[in-house]
Amino acid sequence: MLTVAVLISGTGSNLRALLEATAAPAFPARVVVVGADREAEGFAHAEAFGIPTFLVAYEQFDSRDEWGGELLEQLAVWKPDLVVLSGMMRVLPPAVVAAWSPRLINTHPAFLPEYPGAHGVRDALAAGATETGATVHIVDNGVDTGPILAQERVAVLPGDDAHRLHDRIKPVERRLLVDVVRRIATRELDLAAASAAALVLSQSRRDEASTPDRP
Numbered sequence: 001m002l003t004v005a006v007l008i009s010g011t012g013s014n015l016r017a018l019l020e021a022t023a024a025p026a027f028p029a030r031v032v033v034v035g036a037d038r039e040a041e042g043f044a045h046a047e048a049f050g051i052p053t054f055l056v057a058y059e060q061f062d063s064r065d066e067w068g069g070e071l072l073e074q075l076a077v078w079k080p081d082l083v084v085l086s087g088m089m090r091v092l093p094p095a096v097v098a099a100w101s102p103r104l105i106n107t108h109p110a111f112l113p114e115y116p117g118a119h120g121v122r123d124a125l126a127a128g129a130t131e132t133g134a135t136v137h138i139v140d141n142g143v144d145t146g147p148i149l150a151q152e153r154v155a156v157l158p159g160d161d162a163h164r165l166h167d168r169i170k171p172v173e174r175r176l177l178v179d180v181v182r183r184i185a186t187r188e189l190d191l192a193a194a195s196a197a198a199l200v201l202s203q204s205r206r207d208e209a210s211t212p213d214r215p
């Protein structure tokens with residue numbers, strides 16, 4: 001049984017979907033703890049499912065690194081097999097990424113590498129995109145740059161505002177996230193292999209870019 005820690009900052013609708021899926025006896029993963037960087041609304045979902053929570057309040061630390069140190073301590077208490085960032089709106093410090101990646105995944109409301117960052121939905125609308133999407137990926141030291149595990153397109157419809165569009169993206173994100181966690185748990189998806197393959201690919205792209213054209 002794969003054990004999962006979920007980190008949130010907000011309403012936790014993706015967390016809720018994971019809690020519902022993993023509550024089914026046949027599902028091969030369990031959420032063991034939910035953490036947040038603030039008093040997140042989504043804690044209510046954890047409580048409803050009887051899952052313990054921890055708060056590492058970002059504002060109470062002098063630096064991102066110190067905050068990350070406390071986050072690492074909390075994760076060390078629970079020792080999950082996988083950490084899921086599910087609407088955690090903080091960039092994790094390098095020490096946290098080094099300790100947990102590739103067993104550290106994130107869900108993002110855009111078709112990466114399009115529209116990374118904290119405002120993926122708003123940025124797609126501002127760019128006049130006719131389609132955007134949802135992505136689940138391994139976290140690396142960049143902002144939403146890690147190896148992609150699953151993604152799907154979502155159309156931008158006439159009259160969409162950020163709220164309406166996000167409401168159509170979220171059900172897709174939930175489905176992708178639950179499926180990725182299931183595939184990790186059944187070992188259909190190997191995070192170390194996915195991460196290594198992405199490294200090889202980015203190195204060969206760099207090599208290609210630095211090779212001068214032959215006459």
Ligand code: GAR
Pocket residue numbers: 008009010011012013014015042086087088089107108109117118119120170173
């Ligand atoms: C989700 O759409 C998630 O992808 C996004 O925040 C939302 C959280 O919703 N995360 C990011 O934009 C991270 N860059 P939820 O709290 O209802 O699950």
